[in-house]
Every structure is written in structure tokens, then in C-alpha cells.
Amino acid sequence: xxxxxxxxxxxxxxxxxxxxxxxxxxxxxxxxxxxxxxxxxxxxxxxxxxxxxxxxxxxxxxxxxxxxxxxxxxxxxxxxxxxxxxxxxxxxxxxxxxxxxxxxxxxxxxxxxxxxxxxxxxxxxxxxxxxxxxxxxxxxxxxxxxxxxxxxxxxxxxxxxxxxxxxxxxxxxxxxxxxxxxxxxxxxxxxxxxxxxxxxxxxxxxxxxxxxxxxxxxxxxxxxxxxxxxxxxxxxxxxxxxxxxxxxxxxxxxxxxxxxxxxxxxxxxxxxxxxxxxxxxxxxxxxxxxxxxxxxxxxxxxxxxxxxx
Amino acid sequence: xxxxxxxxxxxxxxxxxxxxxxxxxxxxxxxxxxxxxxxxxxxxxxxxxxxxxxxxxxxxxxxxxxxxxxxxxxxxxxxxxxxxxxxxxxxxxxxxxxxxxxxxxxxxxxxxxxxxxxxxxxxxxxxxxxxxxxxxxxxxxxxxxxxxxxxxxxxxxxxxxxxxxxxxxxxxxxxxxxxxxxxxxxxxxxxxxxxxxxxxxxxxxxxxxxxxxxxxxxxxxxxxxxxxxxxxxxxxxxxxxxxxxxxxxxxxx
Numbered sequence: 001x002x003x004x005x006x007x008x009x010x011x012x013x014x015x016x017x018x019x020x021x022x023x024x025x026x027x028x029x030x031x032x033x034x035x036x037x038x039x040x041x042x043x044x045x046x047x048x049x050x051x052x053x054x055x056x057x058x059x060x061x062x063x064x065x066x067x068x069x070x071x072x073x074x075x076x077x078x079x080x081x082x083x084x085x086x087x088x089x090x091x092x093x094x095x096x097x098x099x100x101x102x103x104x105x106x107x108x109x110x111x112x113x114x115x116x117x118x119x120x121x122x123x124x125x126x127x128x129x130x131x132x133x134x135x136x137x138x139x140x141x142x143x144x145x146x147x148x149x150x151x152x153x154x155x156x157x158x159x160x161x162x163x164x165x166x167x168x169x170x171x172x173x174x175x176x177x178x179x180x181x182x183x184x185x186x187x188x189x190x191x192x193x194x195x196x197x198x199x200x201x202x203x204x205x206x207x208x209x210x211x212x213x214x215x216x217x218x219x220x221x222x223x224x225x226x227x228x229x230x231x232x233x234x235x236x237x238x239x240x241x242x243x244x245x246x247x248x249x250x251x252x253x254x255x256x257x258x259x260x261x262x263x264x265x266x267x268x269x270x271x272x273x274x275x276x277x278x279x280x281x282x283x284x285x286x287x288x289x290x291x292x293x294x295x296x297x298x299x300x301x302x303x304x305x306x307x308x309x
Numbered sequence: 310x311x312x313x314x315x316x317x318x319x320x321x322x323x324x325x326x327x328x329x330x331x332x333x334x335x336x337x338x339x340x341x342x343x344x345x346x347x348x349x350x351x352x353x354x355x356x357x358x359x360x361x362x363x364x365x366x367x368x369x370x371x372x373x374x375x376x377x378x379x380x381x382x383x384x385x386x387x388x389x390x391x392x393x394x395x396x397x398x399x400x401x402x403x404x405x406x407x408x409x410x411x412x413x414x415x416x417x418x419x420x421x422x423x424x425x426x427x428x429x430x431x432x433x434x435x436x437x438x439x440x441x442x443x444x445x446x447x448x449x450x451x452x453x454x455x456x457x458x459x460x461x462x463x464x465x466x467x468x469x470x471x472x473x474x475x476x477x478x479x480x481x482x483x484x485x486x487x488x489x490x491x492x493x494x495x496x497x498x499x500x501x502x503x504x505x506x507x508x509x510x511x512x513x514x515x516x517x518x519x520x521x522x523x524x525x526x527x528x529x530x531x532x533x534x535x536x537x538x539x540x541x542x543x544x545x546x547x548x549x550x551x552x553x554x555x556x557x558x559x560x561x562x
């Protein structure tokens with residue numbers, strides 16, 4: 001598949017010398033959902049702002065649909081819809097007017113039928129004549145999405161779309177994103193909620209301190225980085241792990257009633273068979289067994305801490 | 310040119326104006342009436358005539374200019390400052406528009422509002438004094454140019470301002486005094502010679518003088534100089550705005 005968005009060695013250095021982006025290279029394919037995961041201040045918003053034209057990059061290049069964002073800014077920006085992190089809306093305006101404004105600003109002729117479709121999909125249609133200030137926080141966020149979609153963009157940026165919204169609305173937002181993907185829109189979203197990336201993204205990029213640490217298919221990432229844990233529940237509690245089992249680096253949990261064994265699913269041998277054998281010869285009897293796949297969160301924490309590949 | 314965008318900005322900005330239409334309409338009518346009561350009737354009855362024109366009529370061009378300039382500045386500066394203040398500027402910066410389109414949209418709307426108020430004041434004045442306009446086209450041209458150039462100036466103030474106090478600072482501290490000292494209510498020839506010379510450094514003098522010439526065919530400074538002054542001011546503002554957008558000063562991080 002062809003890349004719809006291509007970022008090459010993008011650097012953003014502020015006047016004070018702070019480097020918000022230090023050489024980011026990234027390709028995004030048409031129709032995919034990419035989640036950019038990273039802690040606060042990692043450079044997620046700076047990356048988006050630079051692609052959209054809100055901040056100017058120091059060096060490097062970006063093309064959207066083949067159009068350079070500097071020399072071909074009109075064509076590149078026409079393809080992009082941006083939902084900012086903060087709720088930036090004119091409080092006295094009516095919903096329909098602000099959406100019409102956005103559409104016109106991006107050079108599209110008036111098309112109220114299309115805007116009606118967008119507003120209906122976002123459950124905003126019956127609020128179309130309300131003033132922004134009369135809306136709830138969740139509704140305002142939908143208005144931002146409606147504005148971003150008003151000019152029929154091919155690439156949609158969602159900058160922390162679910163920051164500070166309740167669980168119900170978050171699920172709603174995920175549904176909206178899934179719907180957009182189904183209609184062929186390419187979506188790049190930033191988040192620091194790992195479960196969000198896990199739930200909706202096709203690929204995941206991890207960004208920290210202005211550097212893109214990795215970009216991978218979500219499943220591949222989970223498998224590649226995946227650690228599994230085996231929990232062995234014991235019939236009787238023990239005070240310490242027997243010396244005979246020291247090589248397995250077991251962890252004693254649940255007030256001595258269970259042992260945790262971590263292993264790598266990629267390995268030829270997981271070591272489970274020998275562990276169980278050694279367990280029996282050490283005189284321990286097990287009551288139950290369970291395994292647990294590590295979540296993206298564990299991977300993420302590991303990466304950002306800097307001790308993962 | 311992305312005319313669709315220009316139109317959208319213009320319509321959006323005018324909507325703000327129409328929301329407060331009654332205020333926009335009534336306040337200039339009242340303040341003009343007050344000026345006529347104070348300057349026209351109370352003081353003017355003792356002044357008789359200035360350069361062969363009744364004092365009441367003489368102050369009309371100055372009154373219009375006073376309102377047009379302050380309105381153009383305040384509308385344009387607020388128009389661009391507000392999106393900066395509430396953060397909606399992100400949309401403008403990420404839109405496929407260039408600086409000229411943004412300026413035409415915002416400045417055009419602000420100038421339209423100022424022009425509207427200028428016309429309202431002119432109409433109100435006609436109720437109080439017997440007005441003749443010798444060069445109607447020149448009058449309209451002068452008013453339009455003033456609306457546009459001061460809206461441009463206001464636009465620059467709006468970008469420069471980092472809080473609401475700064476937004477008011479230049480209009481209050483510089484523009485209002487310049488307008489009052491610019492011959493709105495008197496002819497320059499009425500001043501002592503030394504002040505006549507000093508006054509010539511006030512750019513507003515050229516605008517009011519030229520505008521008054523369009524009404525009565527007489528001016529404090531040659532009409533060509535007035536035209537040059539306003540053209541120069543417009544050009545200066547345009548260059549400043551162009552530089553601002555080129556460098557992203559105070560709008561782009």
C-alpha cells in the first residue's frame with residue numbers, strides 16, 4: 001500500500017534550544033489507524049502541529065498525499081482534518097455556523113446535506129442550532145470532530161480525543177473512529193491511554209523525548225515484545241523460594257501462596273516443563289496453574305523506561 | 310486564491326456584528342447626537358463660521374473620521390485577537406489559506422462594520438445640520454480608504470496584543486489623542502503658528518483634512534498630500550502584516 005503521509009527526519013527545535021522532535025521518520029498508509037503512544041511532553045502534539053502547519057519544523061520534510069507541507073501547503077492541508085487536544089471553540093457561535101465556517105475555510109463549496117450527515121453521525125444534529133457554550137464537554141468534543149470532518153478530509157488527526165472524558169463517551173469515540181476507518185479515512189491519533197491504542201489501532205508508534213522509538217503492527221508488537229507469566233498456586237504457603245529453584249527467578253506473591261514465573265514466548269524452550277519437574281522434586285505441590293499475556297501497557301512502560309529494544 | 314475561505318471568514322465575522330446590531334447602530338447615533346448638542350448647539354452657536362462653513366457642519370467630517378477610525382481598529386483588533394485568546398486560531402493556521410486571504414477576510418469585515426457606522430453617523434448628522442457634499446465620490450473613497458487602513462492597523466494590534474489591556478492600550482493612548490488633536494473640531498489655521506507646525510507631524514491631520522475637503526472643498530493641507538498620507542499608511546500596514554505572517558510572529562509557535 002502507498003503511504004498517504006510521509007515524514008522524513010523531522011526536527012523541531014525551539015528558540016530556547018529545546019528539541020521537541022529529534023529526527024522523526026514515519027510512513028502512514030492509506031486507510032489505517034495509527035496510534036501514537038507516549039507520555040506527556042513526548043512530542044506527540046508537536047508532531048501533529050508541524051504536519052498540520054500550526055508550528056514550523058526546523059528541518060526535515062513531510063508530504064501528505066505527495067504534496068509537500070511547505071511548498072504544496074494548500075493541497076496538503078486540504079486533505080487533513082485536525083481535532084485538537086484542547087476544546088477551542090467560540091462559545092457564542094451556533095454549532096452549524098462554526099461547522100460551515102470550517103468547511104468554507106478549507107475551500108469547499110457549501111454543502112449542507114453533507115454537513116447534516118456528519119452532524120447526524122456524531123449525534124449532533126438536534127444541537128445544530130445550539131450555542132457552543134450550551135453544550136456539555138463531550139458534545140463540544142464532537143463539535144471539534146464535526147469541524148475537522150466538515151471538509152471531507154482523507155487524513156484525520158485526533159490529538160488525545162478521549163483525554164478527560166468518561167468511559168461511556170470514550171467507547172462512543174472509539175465507535176466513531178471505527179466508523180471513519182470503515183469509510184476509508186486514514187486516522188492518526190495520539191493518546192497516553194494504552195487500552196485505547198490496544199482497542200482501535202492497526203499500528204502503534206511509541207514516542208518519547210521527541211524520538212519515535214518504534215512503529216509496529218499492534219499484534220506483531222504484542223507478540224514480539226510479549227512476555228508471558230505463569231502463576232503457580234501452591235497448596236501450602238511457603239516463606240521463601242527454595243534454593244533449588246533459584247535459577248528460574250521466581251517471584252513469591254500472594255503471601256507465599258503463589259509463585260510467578262516470567263518467560264519469553266519467542267524462546268525455543270519456555271522452561272515450563274523443567275520448572276514443573278523441579279517444583280515437584282523440591283517438595284512443593286501445586287493447586288492450580290494460570291498464564292497471563294503481558295499487555296501493551298507493560299511493553300510501553302518497558303520501552304519508555306529505555307530497557308527494551 | 311481561496312475565495313471560499315475569504316468568504317467564510319468574512320461571513321463569520323459579520324455574523325458577530327449582526328448579533329449585536331442594535332448596539333452597533335444605537336451607540337454611534339447617540340454619541341453623534343451628543344456631540345452635536347455640545348459642540349454644535351452649545352459651543353457652535355458662539356463660533357459662527359469656520360472658513361465660511363457653519364461650525365455644526367464643519368465638525369461632521371471630523372466626527373465621522375473619529376468613529377470610523379476607532380471602530381475600524383477595535384473591530385479588526387478584536388476579530389483576530391479573540392481566536393488567539395480562545396485558541397480557535399489553530400484552525401486558521403492549519404487551513405489552506407495564505408496571509409492575504411486571512412487579511413482580506415478579517416480586515417474586510419472590520420472595514421465593512423466601520424463603514425456602516427460612518428454612514429450611520431453621516432445620516433444622523435444630516436438630521437442636525439444642513440450638509441452639502443461637494444465631491445461625493447472623493448468622500449466615499451476617503452472613507453473607504455480610512456476604514457481599510459485603520460482596520461489593517463487594528464489587525465496588527467490584535468496580533469501584537471497578548472492580553473485585553475494591550476488590546477485597548479494603543480487605541481486609547483495613541484489613536485484617540487491623535488484624532489482629537491488632528492483637527493476634528495477645529496481648523497489647523499485656528500492654532501498658534503508653532504502648534505500648526507507640530508500638528509503637521511500628526512498623520513491623522515491629513516486624513517481629516519482630505520475628508521473635509523471632499524465635503525466643503527477646502528483643506529488644511531493640500532489634497533494630494535492627504536491622499537499620499539493615507540496610501541502610505543495603508544502600504545506600511547500591509548507590509549507589516551505580510552512580515553508578521555511570513556515570520557509567524559505572535560501567531561505561530
